[in-house]
Amino acid sequence: MAKIPVKLVADLAIKHGPKVVDQIAKNSHLIKPAVDKIDQFAKRQNKRKDEKVASRSTPYLEQQYKLYNDEILPNLDTCQRNELVSYKLDVQKTLFQMNPDKKSGPKPKVVLSNKKSKKWEQVLSQIEGKLSAKDYEEYLNLYHNPESESVYFQGYEQNTTIFKKLLAENDSGKIREFLSNQTNMDTQDINRDFFLEFS
Structure with missing residues (x-):
């Protein structure tokens, strides 16, 4: 300092x-407008500074x-499929x-790209996990009540149609394979929840 x-x-x-005290005493009527002007100038400077900070946008x-x-x-x-x-x-x-950023470029850029992609991979795994879990839950509901209509599968009615057709055929192997492909769940869990090992 x-x-x-x-x-x-x-x-x-x-x-x-x-001298300053004498000038203030003689021109006291000019002090307040001068202070107001200084205050306005300071506010304008702060506003300009805030606009500069706000204009620096974060990357997409x-x-x-x-x-x-x-x-x-x-x-x-709360999301639909x-x-x-x-x-x-x-x-x-x-x-x-x-991915192209990972393959080429200087080492620091590659390291930053790896950090960013790891964050996005975590987001993707959470979304995929929720998608698989909700699909499994809806197929389980359809298994127990085949006449019900699934709001979750709106726009993907072909999935429910195929599943209902497999239920009508009552072929455990095809049902197990379909559920395993659609939900990525373990076949033991599918057998347990859908009672497929007994049919």
Whole structure:
């Protein structure tokens, strides 16, 4: 921190202080407008500084990651299948765009790209996990009540039609294979939940 020369300041106050006090006493009507102008100038400078800070926008990928992390991931339970699939495709597209950055470029850029892609891979795994779990849950509901219509599969009615057809055929192997392919669940869990080992 810089040292303020006390002697110089004291000499300045002693020499010019009485003149300043006399000028203030004579022109007291000009003090308030001058202070107001200084205040307006300071506010304008602060506003300009704030606008500069606001104009520095965050990069698109950071905005998207923040959107997924803050708004989309906490609300995955309420999403329909078509929303989950669109989120999954969007994140896969983002990861695909990051891959060229990994392969070429200087080492620091590759390290940053790896960190970013790991964050996006975590988002993708959460979305895929929720998609598989909700698919499995809906197929289980359809298994126990084949006449019901699934709101979750809206837009993907072919999946429910195929599943209902397999249920009508009552072929355990085909049902097990279909569920394993669609939900990525373990065959032991499928056998247990859908009672396929007994039929």
